[in-house]
Amino acid sequence: MSLESGRHLGRIASLIYVSTPVIMVVVYVAYFLSLFASIPISTTTVPNTPVFTGFIIAIILLGIIAFAGLILFIIAMHRLSHYYNEPGIFTNILYGLILSIVGSVVVVLIMFGFLFSFMGNLIGQAITPPSSPTTFLAQFFVLIAIIILVALALAIASGFLYMRAFNKLAASSGVEGFRTVGILYLIGMIVPIVAWIAWIIAYMNFNKLKPREPASAYAYTVKPPTTPPVAGLTKRCANCGTENNTDAMFCRNCGKPI
Numbered sequence: 001m002s003l004e005s006g007r008h009l010g011r012i013a014s015l016i017y018v019s020t021p022v023i024m025v026v027v028y029v030a031y032f033l034s035l036f037a038s039i040p041i042s043t044t045t046v047p048n049t050p051v052f053t054g055f056i057i058a059i060i061l062l063g064i065i066a067f068a069g070l071i072l073f074i075i076a077m078h079r080l081s082h083y084y085n086e087p088g089i090f091t092n093i094l095y096g097l098i099l100s101i102v103g104s105v106v107v108v109l110i111m112f113g114f115l116f117s118f119m120g121n122l123i124g125q126a127i128t129p130p131s132s133p134t135t136f137l138a139q140f141f142v143l144i145a146i147i148i149l150v151a152l153a154l155a156i157a158s159g160f161l162y163m164r165a166f167n168k169l170a171a172s173s174g175v176e177g178f179r180t181v182g183i184l185y186l187i188g189m190i191v192p193i194v195a196w197i198a199w200i201i202a203y204m205n206f207n208k209l210k211p212r213e214p215a216s217a218y219a220y221t222v223k224p225p226t227t228p229p230v231a232g233l234t235k236r237c238a239n240c241g242t243e244n245n246t247d248a249m250f251c252r253n254c255g256k257p258i
Helices: 005-040 048-082 086-125 133-173 177-188 192-208
Strands: 234-236 243-244
Touching: 005 048, 005 192, 048 086, 048 133, 086 133, 133 177, 177 192
Parallel strands: none
Antiparallel strands: 234 243
């Protein structure tokens, strides 16, 4: 796996993560401004169909682009993991992604469970006298609190795995800025704008990745220097006939004892 491909994909993924939220905010603002602008001249409550359709298409496209950014980031970390021979760079990202997916499914299931329970209460109230509204509101807020806590715990656990992956990349590549990215990403699980800043720093650090320096074989191939023999003060090796210094105990050519 080449470093250049992993670095390039990492830069692209970081740019997508940085630009997508900004574009989404611009799309939302433009859509609501168009709605407000149409209120004085509109005599109907039906939304402007072309504007609404464009808004939905823009949101779908941004979602697809964000998903593509996620795929590119995973591929980048996989290639960097192979290049630096550090499996933890990729496995921590993979586990964090799986945890995020599982967390999303759990939250959705809890919400659907609440909706089914809510519909059951409505049907029951249509047959029997309604129960206390205070009890129902208490159950509603307790469920919302549970959903928030579960989602937050899973998000923090996923962020911790991402932080470990960035730390291992920093240790393997020598680019210590990735440690900052990991910390900011973990904090971003609670404060989203911090995660956005983390991707800006990630882009800069992907640019700093450099090829590994090959290990020098000089120390293993070059023999230590020896003092050349002085003319007239030599003794000849009985094995190979090479002249050596008079104080030499071993032949400098064949290594046999003199």
